[in-house]
Amino acid sequence: MKSQAISELKRTTYRKQRQIMTVYYSLYGQLLDFNNLYKGFKKVKIAKGAAGIDGQSVGAFASNLEMNLKQLQLELQTKQYRAQPVKRVEIPKDDGGVRLLGIPAVRDRIVQQTLLNILQPIFDVDFHPSSYGYRPKRSCHDAISKATVFIRKHHLDWVVDMDLSKCFDLLDHELIISSVKRKVTDGSILKLINQFLKSGVMIGNNWEASTVGSPQGGVISPLLANIYLDAFDQEMKRRTHRIVRYADDILILCRTEKAAQSALITATQILEKDLKLTVNQKKTHIAHSSKGVKFLGVEIGSQWTRIQASKLIGFKQKVKQLTKRNGGINLVEVIKRLNPVVRGFVNYFSIANCKRELRALAGWIRRRLRAIQLKLWKKPLRLHRRLKQLKYKPPFKFITMNSWRSANSPLSSFAMPNQWFEELGLYSIEHVNTGWLALSAFRK
Numbered sequence: 397m398k399s400q401a402i403s404e405l406k407r408t409t410y411r412k413q414r415q416i417m418t419v420y421y422s423l424y425g426q427l428l429d430f431n432n433l434y435k436g437f438k439k440v441k442i443a444k445g446a447a448g449i450d451g452q453s454v455g456a457f458a459s460n461l462e463m464n465l466k467q468l469q470l471e472l473q474t475k476q477y478r479a480q481p482v483k484r485v486e487i488p489k490d491d492g493g494v495r496l497l498g499i500p501a502v503r504d505r506i507v508q509q510t511l512l513n514i515l516q517p518i519f520d521v522d523f524h525p526s527s528y529g530y531r532p533k534r535s536c537h538d539a540i541s542k543a544t545v546f547i548r549k550h551h552l553d554w555v556v557d558m559d560l561s562k563c564f565d566l567l568d569h570e571l572i573i574s575s576v577k578r579k580v581t582d583g584s585i586l587k588l589i590n591q592f593l594k595s596g597v598m599i600g601n602n603w604e605a606s607t608v609g610s611p612q613g614g615v616i617s618p619l620l621a622n623i624y625l626d627a628f629d630q631e632m633k634r635r636t637h638r639i640v641r642y643a644d645d646i647l648i649l650c651r652t653e654k655a656a657q658s659a660l661i662t663a664t665q666i667l668e669k670d671l672k673l674t675v676n677q678k679k680t681h682i683a684h685s686s687k688g689v690k691f692l693g694v695e696i697g698s699q700w701t702r703i704q705a706s707k708l709i710g711f712k713q714k715v716k717q718l719t720k721r722n723g724g725i726n727l728v729e730v731i732k733r734l735n736p737v738v739r740g741f742v743n744y745f746s747i748a749n750c751k752r753e754l755r756a757l758a759g760w761i762r763r764r765l766r767a768i769q770l771k772l773w774k775k776p777l778r779l780h781r782r783l784k785q786l787k788y789k790p791p792f793k794f795i796t797m798n799s800w801r802s803a804n805s806p807l808s809s810f811a812m813p814n815q816w817f818e819e820l821g822l823y824s825i826e827h828v829n830t831g832w833l834a835l836s837a838f839r840k
Contacts, residue, residue, distance in 0.1 A: 418518075424584035426514050427507075428473055433465050436510030440502065440615070448501030449483045449598045457502045468503055475584075479504050481596040481603055482611045490710060496565065498597055498611025508592060508615035511585070516619055518579055523622060524629035529643030530618035536692045537747055539642040543649065544696055546638055547685045552649035553698065554656040555689045558663060559679035563644035564617060565609040567624050568672045569593050572610065575623045592616060618643070628666050635662060640691075647691055656682045694748050701748045701831070708753065711741050712760075719764040721771045721798065728820055730768060734761075735823045742825050749831040758826045765822070766812050767803035770795075782811045 426432055440454060447453045457464050471477035482498030489495050500508065520531055528539035546552045572593065573586055580586070592614060597604045610617040621643065632639050632648070637659050640647045648663060650656040660682065667673045688695035693707045718734050738761070742754065773779055780792050788810055795802040802808060818824055 423582045436506045440505045479591040479595040481598045484599045497613035499613045526640045543640045546649040553685040554650045556648035556660045558646040559676040560644040561674040561676040564612045746830045751830045754825045766808045770797045
């Protein structure tokens with residue numbers, strides 16, 4: 397009886413919290429403000445991005461910025477503004493499939509960004525605390541840290557790893573509008589959002605209607621998805637389930653396998669019946685932390701966090717593309733192109749316990765660079781000259797200059813020591829602090 401009373405109290409408190417939610421009746425005037433449109437443009441400019449179906453780039457729009465913004469402002473004031481169809485772009489996925497993006501025109505991105513600047517603070521304040529995707533001052537690292545705390549501190553070792561099929565593409569338009577309407581009742585704002593949802597897609601020269609979904613690539617789409625999925629987050633919270641969600645990547649953390657199985661059934665019902673989404677049954681599964689829980693590129697274990705094998709493979713493929721021996725590019729330029737890729741990978745995955753992996757990658761990268769330099773030298777005499785400059789005394793063993801094996805030879809290492817690559821500007825990954833997730837997670 398006591399537990400029932402507590403549960404009822406929680407439900408009552410939840411209802412009251414939802415009831416006292418602030419509702420905004422008039423926001424369209426903020427969208428019409430020239431300064432707000434200019435702020436929207438600046439963010440679009442920083443984000444860069446390709447042109448939409450009209451072929452106008454951000455730079456072209458900026459070349460006559462004041463006039464273009466005033467024209468946009470006038471169209472919004474007179475309700476003559478019409479969103480253009482998005483441009484279909486296919487992006488390859490790691491699993492071999494493609495991700496369908498919809499690229500809006502620059503002018504539409506500016507309006508969406510301005511609208512986002514207005515709506516984000518209104519909705520973000522009430523989002524679930526364990527929702528991390530596309531939210532200000534929240535990151536993948538925060539989401540991984542939260543899941544780590546649940547597993548290692550609270551011992552929620554049984555984890556439901558849920559995968560949604562084409563989440564953005566299946567968002568129901570009526571549910572999107574009704575979800576937004578709970579906090580924003582301004583009819584002009586709602587009609588504008590509806591425009592973006594129903595503007596359609598240009599595939600080549602053919603227009604296709606958009607009756608469902610919010611295009612990936614749209615500036616406003618991530619916020620709409622979060623508003624949409626917040627209903628799932630809050631319902632799981634009401635049922636006392638611990639979750640961590642980053643966009644459509646969902647973890648439900650439980651104490652027992654039976655509880656995880658029950659949570660999976662509940663979550664599937666909410667997502668498929670209430671929200672009209674599709675749970676990918678093949679990729680959705682229950683895992684135990686002792687074997688590792690895959691989330692946002694890492695595997696979280698009871699005592700460790702490591703990089704997913706697929707991410708290591710993907711990184712090495714990128715490095716191989718940038719370090720081809722037949723490229724004919726000098727080593728300094730190769731390193732210049734390579735550094736951003738290496739730095740980005742390390743900055744993200746240094747949260748994991750990956751000291752050994754980074755050490756192996758560093759050696760492998762240097763070997764590939766040595767192979768490039770050997771090929772550029774062409775003849776062993778140039779290698780020998782380099783060795784003499786470094787005070788090594790002949791005779792020197794003959795090696796093949798275009799051989800991968802030669803790049804790992806003692807002569808290559810003597811001629812091109814590790815320090816030499818650092819002097820050329822190669823980003824050093826061997827001395828990076830790793831495994832800091834365990835510490836950061838427990839500070840939260």
